[in-house]
Amino acid sequence: MRILYFDDFCPLCRNTVIFLQKFVKPKNIIYQPISKSKLENEIKNLALKDMLIKTENRKLWGYETYIYLFSISSGKLSILFRLISLIIKTEPFKSICKIIYRKI
Numbered sequence: 001m002r003i004l005y006f007d008d009f010c011p012l013c014r015n016t017v018i019f020l021q022k023f024v025k026p027k028n029i030i031y032q033p034i035s036k037s038k039l040e041n042e043i044k045n046l047a048l049k050d051m052l053i054k055t056e057n058r059k060l061w062g063y064e065t066y067i068y069l070f071s072i073s074s075g076k077l078s079i080l081f082r083l084i085s086l087i088i089k090t091e092p093f094k095s096i097c098k099i100i101y102r103k104i
Contacts (some may be wrong), residue, residue, distance in 0.1 A: 001030065002072075004065065005052040008033035012104070013051070025075035026068075029053075063094075063101040 004020075007013040017031055034047055046052070050062035053069070060068050070085035088097050 001056065002026075002028055003030045003032050003054045004069070005032050005034050005037055005039065005047045005054070007048050008035050016051075020069060023075055023077055024069055024073045024081050025078070026070075026072045027074045028072075029069070063098045066097075066101075 004017070004026075006017055020026060020029075021031070034044055037044065037047075039047060043052070046061070051065045053060045053065045067085050067089045070081040070088075073081035073085075075081070087093055
């Protein structure tokens with residue numbers, strides 16, 4: 001099971017989820033609003049700052065969530081998103097994109 005935790009009170013976060021659902025269509029993702037989650041308070045507070053994906057064996061935060069979600073895209077544009085995921089996990093793109101993620 002893959003769960004994407006997002007801040008449901010954040011307009012940007014809600015729009016990101018809409019974009020993911022409409023275009024990226026990552027395989028087997030459950031979208032879980034943080035306000036309705038049963039995350040521990042410490043994890044919940046971190047997830048309010050950086051989007052969180054929990055898989056069976058790991059947690060991915062912030063920018064890493066985009067790389068992961070794009071890599072498991074199943075929509076009509078999946079080839080494009082999978083290519084983007086390969087590109088944005090390499091330098092210098094990774095460093096630049098992490099800075100942009102932090103600014104937004």
